[in-house]
Amino acid sequence: MPEGDGYDYKIEAKAYTASSSGASVSPAESPDQELYHSKSWWTTYVFSQDAKYIGIQYFCAATAIAVLGLVLSVLMRVQLAYPGLNVLDPSTYYQAITMHGMIMVIFFLTALFLGGFGNFLIPLMCGARDMVFPYVNMMSFWIFLLSLLVLVASYLVPGGPTGAGWTLYPPQVITAGTPGNLWGLVLMLVSIVLFVVGFTMGGLNYVITVLQARTRGMTLMRMPLSVWGIFVATIIALLAFPALLVGGLMLLLDTVLGTSFYMPAIIATSNFGNEVSTEGGSPLLFQHLFWFFGHPEVYIVALPAFGIVSDLISVHARRNIFGYRMMVWAIIAIAALSFIVWAHHMYIAGFTPWFGFFFASTTLMIAIPTGIKMYNWLLTLWRGNIRFTVPMLFALAFFITFLNGGLTGMFMGNVGTDIALSDTYFVVAHFHFTIGIAPVLVVFGAVYHWFPLATGRMLDEGLGKIHFWITFVGAYMIYFPMHYQGLQGVPRRYFEMYNSSQASSSGLNEFITIVTIVVALSQLIFFYNIINSARAGKKAKKNPWDANSLEWQTPEMPPKHGNWGRTLPVVYRWPYDFNVPGASKDYIPQNVSPSQVRGAKAERT
Amino acid sequence: MNIFVVILFLAVVVGTVLFHILSPWWFTPLASNWSSIDNAILITFWVTGFVFVALGLFLVYCLWKYQYKKNRKVEYKPENKSLEAILVVVSAIGVIALLAPGLSVWNDYIKVPKGAAKVEVLSYQWGWNFRLPGEDGALGKTSIHNITDDNPYGLDLNDPNGKDDLLVQDADLHLQVGVDVEFLLRSIDVLHNFYVPEFRAKMDMVPGMITFYWFTPTKTGEYEILCAELCGTGHYAMLGTVVVEEESDYSNWLAQQTSFEQILAQNKIKNKTIQLAEK
Numbered sequence: 001m002p003e004g005d006g007y008d009y010k011i012e013a014k015a016y017t018a019s020s021s022g023a024s025v026s027p028a029e030s031p032d033q034e035l036y037h038s039k040s041w042w043t044t045y046v047f048s049q050d051a052k053y054i055g056i057q058y059f060c061a062a063t064a065i066a067v068l069g070l071v072l073s074v075l076m077r078v079q080l081a082y083p084g085l086n087v088l089d090p091s092t093y094y095q096a097i098t099m100h101g102m103i104m105v106i107f108f109l110t111a112l113f114l115g116g117f118g119n120f121l122i123p124l125m126c127g128a129r130d131m132v133f134p135y136v137n138m139m140s141f142w143i144f145l146l147s148l149l150v151l152v153a154s155y156l157v158p159g160g161p162t163g164a165g166w167t168l169y170p171p172q173v174i175t176a177g178t179p180g181n182l183w184g185l186v187l188m189l190v191s192i193v194l195f196v197v198g199f200t201m202g203g204l205n206y207v208i209t210v211l212q213a214r215t216r217g218m219t220l221m222r223m224p225l226s227v228w229g230i231f232v233a234t235i236i237a238l239l240a241f242p243a244l245l246v247g248g249l250m251l252l253l254d255t256v257l258g259t260s261f262y263m264p265a266i267i268a269t270s271n272f273g274n275e276v277s278t279e280g281g282s283p284l285l286f287q288h289l290f291w292f293f294g295h296p297e298v299y300i301v302a303l304p305a306f307g308i309v310s311d312l313i314s315v316h317a318r319r320n321i322f323g324y325r326m327m328v329w330a331i332i333a334i335a336a337l338s339f340i341v342w343a344h345h346m347y348i349a350g351f352t353p354w355f356g357f358f359f360a361s362t363t364l365m366i367a368i369p370t371g372i373k374m375y376n377w378l379l380t381l382w383r384g385n386i387r388f389t390v391p392m393l394f395a396l397a398f399f400i401t402f403l404n405g406g407l408t409g410m411f412m413g414n415v416g417t418d419i420a421l422s423d424t425y426f427v428v429a430h431f432h433f434t435i436g437i438a439p440v441l442v443v444f445g446a447v448y449h450w451f452p453l454a455t456g457r458m459l460d461e462g463l464g465k466i467h468f469w470i471t472f473v474g475a476y477m478i479y480f481p482m483h484y485q486g487l488q489g490v491p492r493r494y495f496e497m498y499n500s501s502q503a504s505s506s507g508l509n510e511f512i513t514i515v516t517i518v519v520a521l522s523q524l525i526f527f528y529n530i531i532n533s534a535r536a537g538k539k540a541k542k543n544p545w546d547a548n549s550l551e552w553q554t555p556e557m558p559p560k561h562g563n564w565g566r567t568l569p570v571v572y573r574w575p576y577d578f579n580v581p582g583a584s585k586d587y588i589p590q591n592v593s594p595s596q597v598r599g600a601k602a603e604r605t
Numbered sequence: 606m607n608i609f610v611v612i613l614f615l616a617v618v619v620g621t622v623l624f625h626i627l628s629p630w631w632f633t634p635l636a637s638n639w640s641s642i643d644n645a646i647l648i649t650f651w652v653t654g655f656v657f658v659a660l661g662l663f664l665v666y667c668l669w670k671y672q673y674k675k676n677r678k679v680e681y682k683p684e685n686k687s688l689e690a691i692l693v694v695v696s697a698i699g700v701i702a703l704l705a706p707g708l709s710v711w712n713d714y715i716k717v718p719k720g721a722a723k724v725e726v727l728s729y730q731w732g733w734n735f736r737l738p739g740e741d742g743a744l745g746k747t748s749i750h751n752i753t754d755d756n757p758y759g760l761d762l763n764d765p766n767g768k769d770d771l772l773v774q775d776a777d778l779h780l781q782v783g784v785d786v787e788f789l790l791r792s793i794d795v796l797h798n799f800y801v802p803e804f805r806a807k808m809d810m811v812p813g814m815i816t817f818y819w820f821t822p823t824k825t826g827e828y829e830i831l832c833a834e835l836c837g838t839g840h841y842a843m844l845g846t847v848v849v850e851e852e853s854d855y856s857n858w859l860a861q862q863t864s865f866e867q868i869l870a871q872n873k874i875k876n877k878t879i880q881l882a883e884k
């Protein structure tokens with residue numbers, strides 16, 4: 001920065017002390033630093049080191065792969081409802097569920113929330129100029145893109161992608177009765193390894209930026225919940241992905257070198273009845289490693305969604321988030337608990353029966369901090385002043401969807417009830433509600449909310465509402481009835497939907513598939529809206545939603561490289577000062593000092 | 606226009622409950638002793654249903670009552686410690702109320718009653734075989750390394766307990782109504798899961814391990830066996846039947862089954878014939 005900078009903040013700090021009314025802002029401990037500025041078209045638009053731009057790159061790549069995931073799900077649904085059309089055969093069906101599951105959970109939602117929203121929001125919301133390691137941050141995206149290419153390439157190798165389900169359970173994943181048991185599996189594992197490497201580069205950035213690069217006055221307890229959610233989710237991911245990494249590497253050795261980490265002595269009928277020359281490995285070991293990653297993974301997706309939705313609800317209901325500190329502690333408690341519940345995915349996997357008691361108890365305990373979040377969102381709406389904007393609509397849809405999905409978690413998480421429901425369509429319904437639909441609804445809400453910041457233009461509200469109605473109502477109708485198929489005992493991962501003699505569900509299957517097609521097509525409205533509005537949408541005014549958080553306070557919109565122009569903002573309050581008694585407007589941004597709003601009786605934060 | 610949104614959310618809450626009540630899709634009629642599983646599920650439906658309706662309707666109320674008005678007085682109250690404490694305690698009570706029936710079911714599920722009849726279920730890609738103890742009431746030892754065409758279960762030839770074991774090389778198992786059964790679950794290749802919806806119970810079968818569960822069939826009839834753990838391209842077709850019948854029918858069926866000894870003898874004759882034919 002120019003030399004004048006040191007002078008600027010001294011003035012601000014002084015101006016502040018003069019009017020001190022409780023809140024404190026310590027002086028800067030280290031001077032502002034000069035950023036690397038790109039010098040060519042390539043380094044500006046392709047190999048960009050600007051976190052905002054990298055965030056958008058992540059967003060686009062993750063969305064592109066999600067389209068593949070969505071197309072696969074439509075094909076699967078068509079197969080299930082109209083088997084006569086033969087759009088898939090058993091091999092391609094199982095390859096489709098595997099690719100769909102992997103893509104949606106890891107390559108779409110994890111990449112989108114952490115890589116996409118993390119990069120876009122963390123520096124802006126914390127008042128930083130960029131991530132702390134911009135070059136590593138850029139590498140993170142390109143390695144992620146490479147992992148996507150490797151993943152998609154598995155459709156081109158002999159045997160096609162692996163069809164073992166997204167859980168990749170051995171021995172099945174390696175034996176010949178499963179499609180893609182050699183090349184497809186190798187590419188899947190390589191792709192996962194690349195993803196973890198790329199993510200770790202980005203993840204270190206997000207954590208360190210939050211810890212080190214917040215602007216003056218931005219204490220941890222003044223950070224928007226979006227940042228809290230992404231921050232804690234990144235920490236979980238940094239701790240959980242290594243389990244997947246080692247689990248995957250040992251699987252790779254079992255596949256390629258014929259080692260026996262997971263392979264006991266078996267006689268695979270599909271290997272023409274020959275004994276496979278492995279001995280002594282444990283299939284359960286893989287399951288433990290997989291779920292030690294896999295359960296935290298659902299919170300890697302859920303916590304950023306929780307955080308973002310908290311901000312959407314507060315801003316659009318014009319009311320402070322209720323119980324902010326409890327919300328932060330709930331996020332931390334959920335994150336901690338998420339590491340001691342993994343084996344609830346294995347109640348009927350054949351482990352020591354005594355584990356059941358422990359894991360059921362820890363699992364149901366998570367309901368308490370999660371419940372707190374649900375109550376606090378409602379109590380934020382209560383006595384608020386609710387604007388039914390498109391982001392708010394999606395936030396409300398998230399609430400009801402996650403409420404439903406969280407409650408069916410009480411069936412799955414409890415060992416005694418899970419016996420009957422495990423591996424049925426009840427599970428498919430439950431996890432699509434919680435980690436499929438609910439987070440995606442938040443993504444939509446977030447896009448409508450922050451699109452003006454990214455492009456300077458508003459998304460079309462009418463199209464947004466149409467998109468909302470079809471997506472929310474449709475998704476609910478797709479998944480809610482599946483619980484009851486599960487109750488009936490219809491198993492998941494069946495190429496031909498099992499039809500119980502008790503009450504046929506063939507009509508229901510067709511209904512679900514038709515709604516799926518409608519919902520999938522309605523996403524075109526969303527894409528059209530994005531492309532069209534980015535070019536010709538209504539120009540956004542500054543801070544269009546009257547929000548308090550810092551990202552809307554940049555001198556230009558969309559913000560330039562470096563975000564803050566000459567001087568970094570100084571933060572005096574939390575981001576939820578809405579409708580403060582005595583204030584002239586219904587919101588007070590974080591960088592407004594108490595002296596600028598003398599009458600306002602804001603609580604000390 | 607906002608009113609449509611309020612109606613939408615009301616419709617979702619009410620529709621969810623109505624669907625639940627009117628759904629023709631529901632538990633298959635129970636045919637085992639595990640009514641406690643059904644009851645635990647029903648308790649969970651009541652508790653979670655109550656929470657869903659309560660929070661859902663409160664949401665609808667808020668949406669209707671607090672729609673945007675220019676000069677509405679909005680409450681500014683960052684925290685309410687006592688309310689938050691009450692909500693934590695209430696949630697904790699709810700969790701305990703759900704956990705108790707669930708854990709008690711599990712406690713019964715893992716304790717096999719003494720004297721339960723033993724049935725080995727042997728799974729492979731893609732089908733089911735069974736083995737019942739003979740007169741001696743004991744199953745012979747097995748090992749995956751003993752498996753040959755002549756000895757498909759890999760029985761230990763030196764174990765006298767195995768000689769009279771009845772081998773049911775067909776996905777068709779018969780059980781006697783009212784008699785406790787312990788399933789010993791084996792797989793020779795990949796994971797499978799022995800599941801009969803009417804019995805509610807299930808457990809994965811893991812190569813290299815013997816897993817188990819027990820139950821009592823309580824209703825005669827024919828039930829379908831489904832594989833409930835993805836096991837390759839034939840997974841969806843890995844079906845079979847269990848017939849639960851009265852004692853007399855069951856004894857008839859049992860009498861028709863062949864023992865390991867008989868099979869060995871038959872094989873000897875067959876192999877001789879093949880040898881002769883080859884000469």
Ligand code: HEM
Nearest residue numbers: 073076077097101104105165166167435436492493494516
């Ligand atoms: C409208 C959108 C979607 C539709 C129609 C859909 C449909 C399906 C279908 C038909 C299956 C296979 C069920 C089976 O045979 O057992 C499936 C599995 C799965 N889906 Fe989705 N899905 C959608 C969105 C999502 C999203 C957003 C996620 C994100 C987490 C997701 C995650 C999964 C996972 C993890 C599996 C399990 C794969 C496996 O069994 O290995 N889905 N989905």
Ligand SMILES: [Cu+2]
Nearest residue numbers: 294295342345
């Ligand atoms: Cu889990």
Ligand SMILES: [Cu+2]
Nearest residue numbers: 832834836840
């Ligand atoms: Cu199977």
